[in-house]
Amino acid sequence: MGWFFTKTGRYTVKSGYAIAQQALEANSPNFFGPDTQRLQAQVWKVQYTQKLQHFIWQALTGCIAVGDRLRSRGMQIDPQCMWCGMATETVNHTLFEFPPARQVWALSPIPTAPT
Template identity: 80%
Template sequence: MGWFYTRTGRYTVRSGYEIAQRTREDSNPLLFGPDTRGLQAQVWKVQCTQKIQHFLWQSLTGCIVVGDRLRSRGMQIDPQCMRCGMAPETVNHTLFECPPALQVWALSPIPTAPIRFPIGSLFTNMAYLFWELPNDDRMRTYPWLIWYIWKARNDKVLGNVDWDPNDIITKATAESLTWAKAQEKQKTEIPRLQTQVETILSGDRCQVDGAWKETDCRAGLGWYHFNPTTQSKLMGSCNLRRGISHFRLN
């Protein structure tokens, strides 16, 4: 066995990356099954925390630990849902079709309909949440609803703890509102931060730096001075005998 894209015949991460890039740049890539790249790209535009964005991406790519996925990887376990026992525990079943999850969606502000949402397709359910919800602030809670449905599943499987659907909705709503207020606060604070930076940098500027290595017998110092008013620049450097510690350069 050998890797024929390097001279040594051994695989390297760099050569693998180059081959992957060449395949990606192919103008006519071969696609098998539904193309979910649009859904995966939309995940990073969802207005929520990065942790939840990453979990949504894991859900779409089948990377979260559910019974069906573990069984497909060769683990000898019962793939049935441990919460309801009515169907294999797939990602879609856990987040949308399991009776406790259905109760959450039915009681939440997210519009539901028997043949529209939620249904038996994970990609269709996610597409509905991404692009088909009304333009309403209450609709933006769905990432947190998905997150807390997953946390409730874990608490049931690992600790036999049952969550009330209303508690899930309350927690999801509270956290989504807190996150939204934090974004508004950051926007209002940005102009003040810019003003402070401009004030600090309005006078003369002097920058210093040093170089010190334990294995070298010499150490180096350098400085740079700039006057914004006259546009004058002064700079210099110095080479001296290395001290015991780099702290002596300060």
């Protein structure tokens, strides 16, 4: 007996996850939007702490526990941002649109668009 999805023939969690993702992608409708797969691959090459690398990877893959994500997993919660109430709490809102996050970005040395 062997696992045909690796060169060694041994099962790994990584190979099992890859097969599960391929099956999901084959059954899901096409997604039109920014492709983050190349960014996800580059995360592990960034010279920062592993904690920061992991956080960036979670943000890119949508694994951060925000209202919109929790609701999509069946939790009965209000997806609105509980702090500002201005928008649905998504990863994008939490990291870039939320007023305190915008202040942090404005004070950081990373260039941002004026709008």
